[in-house]
Every structure is written in structure tokens, then in C-alpha cells.
Amino acid sequence: MSTTSFITENFLLQSEVAQVLFHEYAKDLPIIDYHNHLSPKEIAENLPVKNITNAWLNGDHYKWRGMRANGIEERYITGSETSQKEKFLKWAETVPYTLRNPLFHWTHLELKRYFGIDDILSSKTADAVYEKANAILENKTPAQLLQDMKVEVVCTTDDPTDDLKYHKQISENASISTKVLPTFRADALFFINTDNFLNYLQKLEDSANIKISTFTDFLSAIDQRIEFFNTQGCRLSDFGVGEVLTMVECNEEDVSGVFNNKLKGRGLTQNEVNAYRSFLFVYLGKKYHEYDWIQQYHLGPIRNNNSRLLEQVGLDAGVDSIGDFPMAEFMSKLFNKLNSSDQLAKTITYNLNPSQNEVFATMMGNFQNSDVPGKMQWGSGWWFLDQKDGMEKQLNTLSNMGLLSRFVGMLTDSRSFLSFPRHEYFRRILCNLLAEDVNQGLVPNDIEFLGKMVQDICYNNAVNYFKFKN
CATH class of the missing domain: 1.10.2020.10 (uronate isomerase, domain 2, chain A)
Incomplete structure (x- = not known):
């Protein structure tokens, strides 16, 4: 295969308009990576x-x-x-x-x-x-690699029991220019139907310094961890369990009984698990609103399909894929419940199944309001969809069903410190897509107007939405 340069300065930019939009408006913008799985330990150690x-x-x-x-x-x-x-x-x-x-x-x-x-x-x-x-x-060092790519902010993905000591070390290290903030990833709180749940409660007890003997204690421990994360600069929560999610009507007394049964070692029915999870979704959603956090929902994977490889390699073996779970009713009931009491936080949803693009895009439009432009975001192409075709489909669907101009842009969702050119990849695709519309006469050939839109999507909207500079 030829070694002739493949990544030219106009890679993916198929017209003069695309080249101007990218090189004059997008190329030199800093990066805000508001969802990834980078290791704060590796950044803090600075080796x-x-x-x-x-x-x-x-x-x-x-x-x-x-x-x-x-x-x-x-x-x-x-x-x-x-x-x-x-x-x-x-x-x-x-x-x-x-x-x-x-x-x-x-x-x-x-x-x-x-x-x-x-x-x-x-x-x-x-x-x-x-x-x-x-x-x-x-x-x-990892910090230098981030600096080389002009990464201003990264938001890592962190369990509620994490002591966040590495985030603190990073914040106190003047040589690290990138702001590294935690994200409250609440998945483990929902696994009441697993054998490991009681062990996790012990970890939650230890981190919150609260003995969990009742459901009220459990909620107090969650409250303590949210408050702690907030003091460490947390701006976002996340959820990413891959399975059918069902919202049901329930009250705290009923769910307390379910929780107590779990503490006593009793088995739970699926209805009890659904009630517990429904209560927790709403409870956490209200807390996120209280703290002015952004809540994220990554929905749609079917995980651990290859049991043989899972046993050989362990979790995160790379044997997850796109699921076909129904999601519309879950989102509708959850967001409507929170919105009914005016406690719906800014929200970003990501779907893994491309057949649900329009489902997600239109669902978010149901709950927009004047709190902030683009309050309800349908997020960028995620996981198997964060490639050229997936990004273009996401951008086109968002344009058709919502306001592309208010989009908060790209993220890496990566564990690698070498993945940040994905932001450049997205920016080139965005500029080329808008340029195609110009060349077809579908939008005005106003480079200054389009350039501002590009800069907003690639950077400004995220700064304003997440309040990273407040």
C-alpha cells in the first residue's frame, strides 16, 4: 500500500466552502470532551x-x-x-x-x-x-497529550463510591492545564437484582460514612455522594445500563419494602425491580435538577453476548453490540414525571440503535423550554455510530427534528489519550455537510453566518450549556 500522505489538510472537505468553514472557523477551536472513560489516575501521576x-x-x-x-x-x-x-x-x-x-x-x-x-x-x-x-x-505524559490537542475540559466517568482523589491531585497541579472533572455514573445503584448488590452497598457505606440499614439510609448515602461530587466540580451524571427499562407508578413506602427484602436476602420479582428502579430514576433526576447538573442517558447496547470470551477476558471484553430495546415509553414517562413538578434537569440522550434516531430526536423536542436554549439534547453519534455515516445521519436527523444550531457537539467516549482527533473528524464532517447544502442552494452562502454556527456547535454551545467557565 502506498505511503503517500493520506491525511491531507483538506481531508473529508470536498469543496471550497467546506475548506473555508473548517480552516477559518473550526480547526483551531479548543476541545471540550464532556464524556469519556479516561483514567484520572494516569493524568494525576503525570508519567x-x-x-x-x-x-x-x-x-x-x-x-x-x-x-x-x-x-x-x-x-x-x-x-x-x-x-x-x-x-x-x-x-x-x-x-x-x-x-x-x-x-x-x-x-x-x-x-x-x-x-x-x-x-x-x-x-x-x-x-x-x-x-x-x-x-x-x-x-x-497524558496531560501533555491533552494539551497538544488543545483540550480544555475532560469529564471522566466515575462510580458514586469513588474518592476522586486523583481529580483533586490534578486540580492542585499547576502544570496540568486541562480541567479534569468527574461524572456521577450511577449504574451500580440500579443493580438491586444482582448478587453483588449487597457488596456494593458496603462500598457505598464506606464512601459516604453512613450505615445503610434502611432505604432512608440508602438515599442519605446517595445524597452525600452527590454533594461530594458537586464540591469536586462535577457537572454531569450518566446512566448506561443496556436492557429493557420500564417506568411504573410506585411510592417510597413500597420501594422501601423492596429494598428491605433485598437486605434480608430475599429474592425480588421483576415488578419489584421495576418499582425500585423507577423510584430511583425519579429521585436521582430531581437531585440532578437541584444541583443544576446535566443528566446523560446512554441507551441501547446489548452487553456480554459472547460468554466464552467474557469468561476468558472479563468484563468490557469488546463483545457488546446494538440492542433492539424499546425506549420511547421509558423516556416519555421519566421525563414527563420530572417535568410535571418542574424538576427536569438539562438532559442528553444517546441511542445506539440507528433505527431509533427519529424516536430519540423527537422525544427530546417534547420537553424543551425557556430554561436554556437546547435544554434537551439528542447527543452525538455514539459508540458504533460515531463514524462518518453515523455522524451525518445524526446531524441530518437533528436538523430535521430539532435545532442543529443548538447542538453541544462531539465527545470521544474513549479510554485512549490518543483519541482526540475524533473531534477534528467530527468538525470536518460537519463543515462538509453544511457546505454541501450551500453548494446545492439549500442554505444561504453566508460564510460568516455559517462559521458562527460551526463554532457554536464545536465549542461555544458546550461552554454555555455545561457552564464550565463559571
């Missing part, structure tokens, strides 16, 4: 990354799935007995076969932006790429 395999392949489900599809043995993907170099070489062997998969674009954007490498990664170029990248990473 050089050193090896591209660590930064690129460890925990990256996209690459793992690509390598498996290419017939690579698991030991070169998640195995502990193979070296970093061996794993990298197997990924390099796979890259040419990812053509037309977003991995091909992301890989070469990242090689270009972080390492100045124009070569197409393959078995032929792998050794040279590995050596050059590692020579740069030998002296690059």
Missing part, C-alpha cells in the same frame, strides 16, 4: 506514556473487534503473555484490512496529529512507526 500499545490498544474495543474479525489470535489482543511489540505488529497487520471502517481514518489521523507520521500503517511500516511513536511517547 510518560512510553509505549503506543499501552496508549492505543489496551482497552480499545474497536481495535479488538477489528483484530478478531481479521482472524488474529486472542493472545495478541488481550493476552498477558505476548509483548507490547507483538500486539502492535498484529494491529499493524490488521489496519490495511480496516479500509472503509472508521478505524482506518482514526488510526491515520492519530498517527498524523500526535506523531507527524504520514505512512499508511501496515506490516511493512510497523517497525518504523512503532519506534518513532515510542520515541515521542517516551517523554509525553
Whole structure:
């Protein structure tokens, strides 16, 4: 495969208008990454990354799935007995076969932006790429990589029991310019139907320093953790359980009885689990509104499909996929319940099933109001949909069903410190999409007007929506 430069300055920009919009309005904007799975520990420790395999392949489900599809043995993907170099070489062997998969674009954007490498990664170029990248990473810390990409804010994903000590260390380190804020990821609070729930309650007790003997104690512990997260700069909550979600009418007394039955070791019916979860959704939603947080809902994956690989690798093995769960009724009932008492927080929803694009986009429109422009956001293409086709469909559907101009833009949803060119990828796609409309006479050829819209979507809307500079 040719080593001629692939990522040119006009990559994805198919007209002069697109080029002007990107280069003059979008290219140099800072990045706000309001949802990701980066490690605050690695940022706080501020140690050089050193090896591209660590930064690129460890925990990256996209690459793992690509390598498996290419017939690579698991030991070169998640195995502990193979070296970093061996794993990298197997990924390099796979890259040419990812053509037309977003991995091909992301890989070469990242090689270009972080390492100045124009070569197409393959078995032929792998050794040279590995050596050059590692020579740069030998002296690059995660914080420096973020700074290189002009990342102003990252919001990590954190369990309610987390002590957030690394976030505190980061905030006290003047050499780290990126603001690193926690996100209250409440999933574990909902797993009352699992064997591990009582163990989790012990962790919650310890973190909140509250003995949980009753449902009231449980709610007090949650309140304490929300207050603590808020003092550490938290602006967002998140939820991402992948299954059918059912909202039912219930009261605190009934749910207290369900909770007490769990504490006594009794089994719960699905109706009891639904009641408990319904109460908790509303309770947390009201707390998020009270603290002026943004609530996020990532909905639609079916997880852990491959039990054999799950047993071999463990959780997050890269064997999740798109589910086909009904979501409209759940969102309608939850948001309406909170809105009825004027306690509906700013909300972002993300769907994984593209057949539900219009479902999500129109649902968010039901609950917009004058609290803030674009209060109810249908979020960017997520997970399997954060590629060119998925982004374009999301942008087009949002344009048809809502106000694209009020969109808060892209996020990485990544565990890798090398993934931030995805923001550039999104910006190029956005500029090209708007330019196509100009060239077809569908929107005015007013570059200044369109340029401001681009800057709002890529940066300004997020600053205002999340109040990161307050």
C-alpha cells in the first residue's frame, strides 16, 4: 500500500466552502470532551506514556473487534503473555484490512496529529512507526497529550463510591492545564437484582460514612455522594445500563419494602425491580435538577453476548453490540414525571440503535423550554455510530427534528489519550455537510453566518450549556 500522505489538510472537505468553514472557523477551536472513560489516575501521576500499545490498544474495543474479525489470535489482543511489540505488529497487520471502517481514518489521523507520521500503517511500516511513536511517547505524559490537542475540559466517568482523589491531585497541579472533572455514573445503584448488590452497598457505606440499614439510609448515602461530587466540580451524571427499562407508578413506602427484602436476602420479582428502579430514576433526576447538573442517558447496547470470551477476558471484553430495546415509553414517562413538578434537569440522550434516531430526536423536542436554549439534547453519534455515516445521519436527523444550531457537539467516549482527533473528524464532517447544502442552494452562502454556527456547535454551545467557565 502506498505511503503517500493520506491525511491531507483538506481531508473529508470536498469543496471550497467546506475548506473555508473548517480552516477559518473550526480547526483551531479548543476541545471540550464532556464524556469519556479516561483514567484520572494516569493524568494525576503525570508519567510518560512510553509505549503506543499501552496508549492505543489496551482497552480499545474497536481495535479488538477489528483484530478478531481479521482472524488474529486472542493472545495478541488481550493476552498477558505476548509483548507490547507483538500486539502492535498484529494491529499493524490488521489496519490495511480496516479500509472503509472508521478505524482506518482514526488510526491515520492519530498517527498524523500526535506523531507527524504520514505512512499508511501496515506490516511493512510497523517497525518504523512503532519506534518513532515510542520515541515521542517516551517523554509525553497524558496531560501533555491533552494539551497538544488543545483540550480544555475532560469529564471522566466515575462510580458514586469513588474518592476522586486523583481529580483533586490534578486540580492542585499547576502544570496540568486541562480541567479534569468527574461524572456521577450511577449504574451500580440500579443493580438491586444482582448478587453483588449487597457488596456494593458496603462500598457505598464506606464512601459516604453512613450505615445503610434502611432505604432512608440508602438515599442519605446517595445524597452525600452527590454533594461530594458537586464540591469536586462535577457537572454531569450518566446512566448506561443496556436492557429493557420500564417506568411504573410506585411510592417510597413500597420501594422501601423492596429494598428491605433485598437486605434480608430475599429474592425480588421483576415488578419489584421495576418499582425500585423507577423510584430511583425519579429521585436521582430531581437531585440532578437541584444541583443544576446535566443528566446523560446512554441507551441501547446489548452487553456480554459472547460468554466464552467474557469468561476468558472479563468484563468490557469488546463483545457488546446494538440492542433492539424499546425506549420511547421509558423516556416519555421519566421525563414527563420530572417535568410535571418542574424538576427536569438539562438532559442528553444517546441511542445506539440507528433505527431509533427519529424516536430519540423527537422525544427530546417534547420537553424543551425557556430554561436554556437546547435544554434537551439528542447527543452525538455514539459508540458504533460515531463514524462518518453515523455522524451525518445524526446531524441530518437533528436538523430535521430539532435545532442543529443548538447542538453541544462531539465527545470521544474513549479510554485512549490518543483519541482526540475524533473531534477534528467530527468538525470536518460537519463543515462538509453544511457546505454541501450551500453548494446545492439549500442554505444561504453566508460564510460568516455559517462559521458562527460551526463554532457554536464545536465549542461555544458546550461552554454555555455545561457552564464550565463559571
